[in-house]
Amino acid sequence: MPADTVREDIRHFLTSRRARLTPKDACLPDFGGRRQVSGLRRSEVAQLAAISVEYYTRLERGNVGGVSEEILDSLAAALQLDDVERAHLTALVRAANAPRRAADRDGGACHVRDSVQQILDAMTGAAAFVRNAHLDVLATNQLARALYTDALDTAEQPPNLARFVFLDPRARRFYRDWERIAHDAVGSLRTEAARTPGNTDLADLIDELATQSAEFAQRWDAHDVEYYRSGQQGFHHPAVGDLDLDYDALEIPADPGLTIVIYTLNPAAPHATAFLRLSHPHPKARSGTPSPAADSGPPR
Known part of the structure; x- marks a missing residue:
């Protein structure tokens, strides 16, 4: 999977997890009115994860170089990821940061x-x-x-x-x-x-x-x-x-x-x-x- 594809997968995964949550789900105040995005705003996810909006935006774009386990844990909690989703996000981050390698066929053992x-x-x-x-x-x-x-x-x-x-x-x-x-x-x-x-x-x-x-x-x-x-x-x-x-x-x-x-x-x-x-x-x-x-x- 090319690096660009991995970054796209990270972007789509994080935006889809953000879109499924409402302020009520995250125990955030909802001041009413029409929201321009489905689910949580980036600023709300950043607030829940205790990181800056700029940093969260960078992560959501797939720029995950140097991201720590602590940040991933905070992000998983903010987006209410289950264990499978948390492991998936970790795998995507690892793939994005890994050097390019030869084809990997271990999952296709026969x-x-x-x-x-x-x-x-x-x-x-x-x-x-x-x-x-x-x-x-x-x-x-x-x-x-x-x-x-x-x-x-x-x-x-x-x-x-x-x-x-x-x-x-x-x-x-x-x-x-x-x-x-x-x-x-x-x-x-x-x-x-x-x-x-x-x-x-x-x-x-x-x-x-x-x-x-x-x-x-x-x-x-x-x-x-x-x-x-x-x-x-x-x-x-x-x-x-x-x-x-x-x-x-x-x-x-x-x-x-x-x-x-x-x-x-x-x-x-x-x-x-x-x-x-x-x-x-x-x-x-x-x-x-x-x-x-x-x-x-x-x-x-």
Whole structure:
């Protein structure tokens, strides 16, 4: 990522965070009347961060040379950044101040060690796969292959979840909360782009998605960032129907850039029978037609 691009990203990120806050949000007096900017003024952010307006204006223009951690902390507090946003701002500042370097591809790691595949295969009651920071799916276990059958059914190898979300119409039915999944996918890629600014493979992926999907381009321009760590995700599987699965994303310390994503379900939870049938599909499920019990809970 060229230095000018990094500075532009800093500018857009700070202005977008400033625009989402009102004086009320920041506990500042609002004297009424028409405001010429959406959100806080630069002078208000500077006041909250205890820095001069001139200095804040310089930072918002991407001129971040020599900025201290203390200033970044004050700025993060003033703009009410969460931990992910604070880390993103730090990554952008680091990228802006770093000497130009060769292309960085660590987030696009593509090799999965045999022992990691063995871990996946040992998880017989969970759907698990390994992805890199570009959202390429590199390895799966049996249950993950059954769960993500549509996403993995692609000529593009390795399969990429961002391409599936934005370029494959099946994704909107597969993800019951497609809007949140789309937000998280873009936020994850935006976070990685700041972390590895010289990553030409990632830049190519982002250009491809922005060119082919207006929705991706719009979300990319929002400069939101996200970590995909844990929570619950709703699916509509073409063979077994609705599933509400718990997920955890575990980074692999020995393999920087690789993450194991694991989906589990309490045996007593709704849809438990449907999840179990992914491992032992009913004959009707193989044909793509959900059986009558697809949405039922566990047997009583």
